[in-house]
Amino acid sequence: xxxxxxxxxxxxxxxxxxxxxxxxxxxxxxxxxxxxxxxxxxxxxxxxxxxxxxxxxxxxxxxxxxxxxxxxxxxxxxx
Amino acid sequence: xxxxxxxxxxxxxxxxxxxxxxxxxxxxxxxxxxxxxxxxxxxxxxxxxxxxxxxxxxxxxxxxxxxxxxxxxxxxxxxxxxxxxxxxxxxxxxxxxxxxxxxxxxxxxxxxxxxxxxxxxxxxxxxxxxxxxxxxxxxxxxxxxxxxxxxxxxxxxxxxxxxxxxxxxxxxxxxxxxxxxxxxxxxxxxxxxxxxxxxxxxxxxxxxxxxxxxxxxxxxxxxxxxxxxxxxxxxxxxxxxxxxxxxxxxxxxxxxxxxxxxxxxxxxxxxxxxxxxxxxxxxxxxxxxxxxxxxxxxxxxxxxxxxxxxxxxxxxxxxxxxxxxxxxxxxxxxxxxxxxxxxxxxxxxxxxxxxxxxxxxxxxxxxxxxxxxxxxx
Numbered sequence: 001x002x003x004x005x006x007x008x009x010x011x012x013x014x015x016x017x018x019x020x021x022x023x024x025x026x027x028x029x030x031x032x033x034x035x036x037x038x039x040x041x042x043x044x045x046x047x048x049x050x051x052x053x054x055x056x057x058x059x060x061x062x063x064x065x066x067x068x069x070x071x072x073x074x075x076x077x078x079x
Numbered sequence: 080x081x082x083x084x085x086x087x088x089x090x091x092x093x094x095x096x097x098x099x100x101x102x103x104x105x106x107x108x109x110x111x112x113x114x115x116x117x118x119x120x121x122x123x124x125x126x127x128x129x130x131x132x133x134x135x136x137x138x139x140x141x142x143x144x145x146x147x148x149x150x151x152x153x154x155x156x157x158x159x160x161x162x163x164x165x166x167x168x169x170x171x172x173x174x175x176x177x178x179x180x181x182x183x184x185x186x187x188x189x190x191x192x193x194x195x196x197x198x199x200x201x202x203x204x205x206x207x208x209x210x211x212x213x214x215x216x217x218x219x220x221x222x223x224x225x226x227x228x229x230x231x232x233x234x235x236x237x238x239x240x241x242x243x244x245x246x247x248x249x250x251x252x253x254x255x256x257x258x259x260x261x262x263x264x265x266x267x268x269x270x271x272x273x274x275x276x277x278x279x280x281x282x283x284x285x286x287x288x289x290x291x292x293x294x295x296x297x298x299x300x301x302x303x304x305x306x307x308x309x310x311x312x313x314x315x316x317x318x319x320x321x322x323x324x325x326x327x328x329x330x331x332x333x334x335x336x337x338x339x340x341x342x343x344x345x346x347x348x349x350x351x352x353x354x355x356x357x358x359x360x361x362x363x364x365x366x367x368x369x370x371x372x373x374x375x376x377x378x379x380x381x382x383x384x385x386x387x388x389x390x391x392x393x394x395x396x397x398x399x400x401x402x403x404x405x406x407x408x409x410x411x412x413x414x415x416x417x418x419x420x421x422x423x424x425x426x427x428x429x430x431x432x433x434x435x436x437x438x439x440x441x442x443x444x445x446x447x448x449x450x451x452x453x454x455x456x
Contacts, residue, residue: 011385014455034450035213036388038306039314043385055179058300058307 004049004070011044012066023066038063045069051076082374084146091147095154098127107159110279111426114272116162121240124165125195133170133315135177138189145377149322153370156326160430161279163323165198167438168236170319171312172199172245175256179299179308184258188243200241201316202232202259202285203309210443212247212254212305217287219248219257224294226250226257228265228287236437238283239270245298246287247309253302256309257292265290276429314391316438318380321373321395324402324434327427328366331402331409334424335359338413349412358408365405369398389451396444402431 005023012021016032027033041063042053051073062072084092102123110116124130132148134140143151148170155163173192176184191197208214217230228248235244244259244266259266267286274282299308336359339350349355372394379387406428410417417424435441 017454034447035305036310036447039310040385040388042307043383043387047383047385055181055299058179058303060302 001070001074004073005066007048008066008069011041011048021066025066026064027066028060028064041069045073049073049076082371084150088144088147088150091143092150092154095151098123098129099154099158103155103162104158107162108420108423108426110159110161112278112420114278115239115281116165116279120162121165121195121198124162128193129166130169130195130198131173131193132166134173134189134193138177138185139193140173140189141193145318145380146374148319149373149377152319152322153326153329156323157330158326159279160323160327160433161277161281163319163326164236164277164280167316167319167323168201168241169199171201171316172243174315175245175298175308175312176258178311179256179303181295183295184298188258192243197242198237198240199243199245200235200237201312202235202238202244202246204232204234206231206233206284210440212309215247215249215254217246217248219250219255221250221294225291226294226296228257228259228290228292230287232285232287234271235283235285236277236280238268238285239281244285245308245312246285247304250297250301250304254304254309255301256298256304258296258298259287259290259292263290263292274433276426276431276433278429310388313438314380314388317395318373318376318391320434320438321369321376321391321398324395324398324431325366325370325373327402327431327434328362328369328398328405331405331424331427332359332362332366334422335362335409335412338416355412358412362405362408365401369394369401372397389448392439392444392447392451395438396441396448399431399434400441402434403428406431 009021015037046053057072062068102120128141129151131140132143132151136142152163152166155166176188188197192199203212205215208216217228219226219228230248242261246257246259247254248257265288269284271282271284339355340348342349376387376390376394379390409424410428413422413424416422
């Protein structure tokens, strides 16, 4: 999971350049992202980790922090 | 790096050209004047499988790559932007279902949409809400296993013939997407006409007065209507509008070259004049530049790259402005003939004008592209 988190943090750094994100920090509450971010994040997760995000995963909590994104990826790999 | 079409893509392109030439190009002027695409034309488009171009083979679609879909939209756009618009809005609904729908929704709707038995239309814009989509005023309230929708949608492309609408409404205070069949009780459909361009896109106003749909008709989850569903649909919409703009520009360019060869003034053809040569040069270069931007966007879409989203914004921004410039030059080269219905140039100019509004205005593109650039550099 640590390797996943490094990749996720690197991707998110494009949107949060001036801030060192904590693993459990709510990225949607920080106000840095625009309306396109959610889909960019979905595409990143699918391409980088080879999983398909679908309707069952559409809970913002799954995408709200580095920890939760990493957990989603882990869960999808197991499923 | 290689920038060239595959053999298969070229074969598709040739078939698209043959179809458009035989079934659309001749009638485009009449469609525009009558503000209607004849049923038999839509039937022929369906029979070719073009309405399933973006749908997975699993559901009976063609599942073409984005470059091929771009070629299809360019060829349609070259003849008639109104006909091209059915590919756009139908695909936006189909892809929303395919990407975010439940299995039962996919199994029911997608095979029908792939065959063209069901036509989709996208319902986001309202009389008081355009670019500020999060402020839609239509509401959806869950009651006894149904969602009850109230509100008005406006400028809904293909609404006159659509069987299924993807409607965005406030549900529990959050924008949410719903599938609303044409026969849903409380859905009233009023045709709109008199647009500056894309006059045969059969736009409508939709009034929902206690419009009742089954609760299973929600797409995605409450609150994901804009962030996931509308934005992924609009990504496809923007891409296909951008490719359609290349078609408009290519048509203007080819007709302007033909005209500048044939038209004699002061004893020589127009093409001999440097002012005309300058305009044609700009038309060639701008059309080619837009095509390259679209091809890059198509490539990034096909590899699922997160940057594809901004690349599509970039391509649509450039291509729609470019189509207006090129169509304006075409009018100028044609002179009074370019202002007349006798030539298709005035229709291309009017259609191009619409492309700077739909699927995000030029100004919304400037906000997003510039803010993205400021963040990245």
